[in-house]
Amino acid sequence: MSKEPAIELRGISKAFGPVQANKDISISVMPGTIHGIIGENGAGKSTLMSILYGFYKADAGEIFIAGKKTEIPDSQAAIGAGIGMVFQHFKLVQNFTVLENIILGAEDGALLRPSLAKARETLTDLAREYELNVDPDALIEEVGVGMQQRVEILKALYRQADILILDEPTGVLTPAEADQLFRILDRLRNEGKTIILITHKLREIMDITDTVSVMRRGEMTATVKTSETNPEELAELMVGRKVLLRVDKLPAQPGDKVLQVEDLRFIDSAGVERLKGINLDVRAGEILGIAGVAGNGQSELLEILGGYATATGRIRMNGRDLDLTGTESDGQSRRAAGIAHVPEDRQSEGLIMNFSAWENTVFGYHLDPAWQRGLFMDNAAIKAEAAEKMQRFDVRPANPKLAAKNFSGGNQQKIVLAREIERNPELLLVGQPTRGVDIGAIEFIHKQIVALRDAGKAILLVSVELEEILSLADRVVVMFDGQIMGERLAAETNEKELGLMMAGVSGDAA
Amino acid sequence: MDRMPAWADATLVPLISLFLAAVLSAIVIMAIGENPISAFMLMVDGTLMRSSGWGYMLYYATNFMFTGLAVAVAFHARLFNIGGEGQALLGGLGVALVCMYIPWPHWSLAIFGASVGAALFGAAWAYIPAVLQAKRGSHIVITTIMFNFIAAAVLNYVLVNVLRPKGAQEPATGFFPDATALPSFFDMFATEGSRLFRNSPANVTFFLALAACVAVWLLIWHTRLGYQIRAFGERESAAKYAGINPVRITVIAMLISGGLAGMMAVNTTMGEAERLILNATEGAGFIGIAVALMGRSHPFGIFLAALLFGFLYQGGAELALWTNIPRELIVVIQALVILFTGALDNMVRMPLERLFLILRRTS
Numbered sequence: 001m002s003k004e005p006a007i008e009l010r011g012i013s014k015a016f017g018p019v020q021a022n023k024d025i026s027i028s029v030m031p032g033t034i035h036g037i038i039g040e041n042g043a044g045k046s047t048l049m050s051i052l053y054g055f056y057k058a059d060a061g062e063i064f065i066a067g068k069k070t071e072i073p074d075s076q077a078a079i080g081a082g083i084g085m086v087f088q089h090f091k092l093v094q095n096f097t098v099l100e101n102i103i104l105g106a107e108d109g110a111l112l113r114p115s116l117a118k119a120r121e122t123l124t125d126l127a128r129e130y131e132l133n134v135d136p137d138a139l140i141e142e143v144g145v146g147m148q149q150r151v152e153i154l155k156a157l158y159r160q161a162d163i164l165i166l167d168e169p170t171g172v173l174t175p176a177e178a179d180q181l182f183r184i185l186d187r188l189r190n191e192g193k194t195i196i197l198i199t200h201k202l203r204e205i206m207d208i209t210d211t212v213s214v215m216r217r218g219e220m221t222a223t224v225k226t227s228e229t230n231p232e233e234l235a236e237l238m239v240g241r242k243v244l245l246r247v248d249k250l251p252a253q254p255g256d257k258v259l260q261v262e263d264l265r266f267i268d269s270a271g272v273e274r275l276k277g278i279n280l281d282v283r284a285g286e287i288l289g290i291a292g293v294a295g296n297g298q299s300e301l302l303e304i305l306g307g308y309a310t311a312t313g314r315i316r317m318n319g320r321d322l323d324l325t326g327t328e329s330d331g332q333s334r335r336a337a338g339i340a341h342v343p344e345d346r347q348s349e350g351l352i353m354n355f356s357a358w359e360n361t362v363f364g365y366h367l368d369p370a371w372q373r374g375l376f377m378d379n380a381a382i383k384a385e386a387a388e389k390m391q392r393f394d395v396r397p398a399n400p401k402l403a404a405k406n407f408s409g410g411n412q413q414k415i416v417l418a419r420e421i422e423r424n425p426e427l428l429l430v431g432q433p434t435r436g437v438d439i440g441a442i443e444f445i446h447k448q449i450v451a452l453r454d455a456g457k458a459i460l461l462v463s464v465e466l467e468e469i470l471s472l473a474d475r476v477v478v479m480f481d482g483q484i485m486g487e488r489l490a491a492e493t494n495e496k497e498l499g500l501m502m503a504g505v506s507g508d509a510a
Numbered sequence: 511m512d513r514m515p516a517w518a519d520a521t522l523v524p525l526i527s528l529f530l531a532a533v534l535s536a537i538v539i540m541a542i543g544e545n546p547i548s549a550f551m552l553m554v555d556g557t558l559m560r561s562s563g564w565g566y567m568l569y570y571a572t573n574f575m576f577t578g579l580a581v582a583v584a585f586h587a588r589l590f591n592i593g594g595e596g597q598a599l600l601g602g603l604g605v606a607l608v609c610m611y612i613p614w615p616h617w618s619l620a621i622f623g624a625s626v627g628a629a630l631f632g633a634a635w636a637y638i639p640a641v642l643q644a645k646r647g648s649h650i651v652i653t654t655i656m657f658n659f660i661a662a663a664v665l666n667y668v669l670v671n672v673l674r675p676k677g678a679q680e681p682a683t684g685f686f687p688d689a690t691a692l693p694s695f696f697d698m699f700a701t702e703g704s705r706l707f708r709n710s711p712a713n714v715t716f717f718l719a720l721a722a723c724v725a726v727w728l729l730i731w732h733t734r735l736g737y738q739i740r741a742f743g744e745r746e747s748a749a750k751y752a753g754i755n756p757v758r759i760t761v762i763a764m765l766i767s768g769g770l771a772g773m774m775a776v777n778t779t780m781g782e783a784e785r786l787i788l789n790a791t792e793g794a795g796f797i798g799i800a801v802a803l804m805g806r807s808h809p810f811g812i813f814l815a816a817l818l819f820g821f822l823y824q825g826g827a828e829l830a831l832w833t834n835i836p837r838e839l840i841v842v843i844q845a846l847v848i849l850f851t852g853a854l855d856n857m858v859r860m861p862l863e864r865l866f867l868i869l870r871r872t873s
Binding site: 017306307308330331332333334335341343345348349350351352353354355359363364366367372375376377379 | 728750754
């Protein structure tokens with residue numbers, strides 16, 4: 001095997017306006033290895049990979065592939081150079097079959113039949129070689145995310161990629177599916193392929209990579225052998241200071257039942273039953289975590305509790321029934337009942353991105369008489385209060401006049417949290433509290449949630465990050481396909497057990 | 511991080527768009543065989559250099575302020591109300607009924623009553639498309655356009671068969687009682703010596719339009735309702751999260767929008783014609799769209815844009831009177847302004863943003 005690196009970047013720089021997204025980045029990855037790139041959101045990982053895949057043109061720097069200087073002006077050139085990319089959000093045509101998706105863009109001529117026949121043959125070979133089992137004739141919309149991802153990998157391999165880039169590949173997978181993916185990656189490595197894995201999960205870096213590069217604010221802060229480092233050191237390199245990876249909290253002191261959900265059912269507009277009889281309750285002073293792979297009904301549960309989807313069944317708040325279908329089933333009456341809600345998607349629900357921060361600090365509570373003066377809204381009072389809230393929740397920059405879209409993900413989330421926690425609710429619904437949030441802010445956000453729990457409030461936490469559920473929640477229920485598979489105390493379970501339930505194994509068996 | 515200072519976004523972009531529209535218009539005028547510079551001088555002379563020109567310009571601007579505000583309020587809720595024309599026609603009916611069938615002692619009370627009548631009729635005409643949009647998902651652009659035609663037909667029927675005085679040949683109502691006659695600018699500002707605003711239609715409704723600008727500004731940025739309208743317009747999913755009822759906000763925003771469009775009739779029907787005639791709106795409902803686009807849905811911008819279009823309207827009439835340039839050319843210029851300020855907005859904005867970026871980096 002040659003001693004030439006499979007891929008080498010030298011002095012790559014890229015600026016977007018005044019923002020230096022990549023600054024003099026150099027890495028070299030040897031063939032047959034897995035190289036991890038880790039960094040917080042906005043550290044410049046995606047920009048770097050976009051340059052490598054021909055989406056952006058670097059302002060400066062050179063790319064060498066197998067020792068040869070290569071220009072990559074567009075993705076066709078990247079494919080030609082043997083680079084394959086598996087995006088975080090799959091680029092598959094839903095109503096095409098697996099086979100059709102694989103040849104899409106790589107057809108051999110105007111007629112499809114010969115290409116399909118050739119692809120079928122190649123696919124069988126690839127499947128045997130790398131354990132990439134897929135059903136070539138299944139429609140994409142009918143197969144699970146795990147298989148969709150394998151199709152993406154096959155697409156790259158079909159185009160004879162030697163270098164595979166995977167961007168946050170485990171975001172949508174169950175732990176078991178992630179393990180399977182890692183087995184495939186391991187196999188690919190053994191066959192001499194070069195893999196670049198972009199992730200923000202330290203555990204994945206430790207598990208599978210040979211070398212790892214850490215990015216911070218557009219710069220490559222370190223490149224180390226994975227065997228010679230540890231998660232704490234990597235986290236420190238990412239953030240630039242010491243970080244507490246575990247949530248520091250005392251045992252919960254659960255009180256009375258605040259929220260009781262009985263036989264909750266929900267059918268979506270397409271007629272699919274998304275919730276199939278959910279029963280759960282949350283007590284004062286505890287955090288109930290709902291684990292599960294995205295899309296198993298957690299979002300619908302939050303929407304119903306938050307008052308913007310109708311359902312059948314029964315929801316009681318402090319013993320009082322909530323309206324699930326009528327005029328009283330809106331966000332306003334839920335807030336009046338003492339429910340605050342940090343929604344899963346802060347950009348399309350929790351905040352109005354074009355509103356200033358101060359306007360967002362009353363969003364959902366804009367009808368509160370405290371914010372009115374006669375006929376008008378008391379904008380001066382709202383602004384003053386917003387400035388204080390932003391100080392208390394360490395929102396940076398603490399400028400209430402700035403539009404929400406101009407804050408980083410973590411600071412946007414702090415604005416939402418500040419608004420909801422400061423209402424001192426009986427029950428706080430939290431969806432994906434740290435999605436797209438940098439490690440430094442995660443620590444702060446977790447602390448705030450625990451502090452609210454310690455103040456005797458009930459908290460319902462939905463997260464697809466199992467680590468987050470395990471470290472933050474006191475009690476865990478697992479949702480799969482609109483049902484609850486089982487319940488565990490967070491202190492008495494582990495990722496493996498929960499992972500089984502997330503894959504649909506009932507809690508009694510797991 | 512904003513790429514461009516707010517003042518540049520609010521002033522430079524529309525001004526450059528306007529300039530580009532003017533250049534293209536000049537080319538069109540040259541193609542007709544006229545001199546664009548003398549045509550422009552003629553427009554200025556017939557509009558800004560004489561007080562009667564001002565009187566016409568402000569009269570038109572009054573119409574455009576109402577219809578522009580109407581479009582803007584709907585815009586804030588991300589609703590495209592193309593139905594200003596029909597709502598204004600119906601507003602005229604409201605004004606006529608109020609003026610003809612209620613014995614008003616004085617114009618100051620009558621203008622209040624007529625405004626309410628105009629707003630109610632305009633709002634009622636916007637209500638049906640609003641409900642269809644909110645509850646049935648029928649696209650408001652389609653329904654409001656259709657309602658323009660229905661409004662024209664309804665008015666035609668009412669004028670020919672119901673309100674036309676016996677024996678009259680024209681499809682129009684009789685003249686309103688004298689007590690409902692609104693003071694014109696000539697009545698208000700002319701002195702023995704000056705004869706300001708003589709023979710021009712501008713009237714006290716202009717101040718009503720200014721008040722409407724202030725009221726809309728207060729509504730949009732200083733009330734709960736305005737907050738909800740803007741939030742709903744920005745992101746419906748977020749509005750639902752916040753407990754803002756989409757159906758309610760859609761209907762309310764359209765009622766306000768229709769009411770404002772309807773109030774335009776106070777100016778045309780009560781202030782100028784003093785009776786209800788066919789096609790009293792003369793397309794002002796559509797020009798409101800351009801005015802709102804150009805004014806960036808802000809009442810102050812709408813005020814300026816309405817003045818500009820008032821100038822174009824009056825100047826266009828002058829052109830038609832003194833040159834071979836047809837009055838329709840103004841429609842072409844309006845279309846160009848809409849094209850540049852609305853559809854091609856980014857064509858101007860993006861180079862400008864780049865320019866500011868370079869300026870900032872070098873400084």
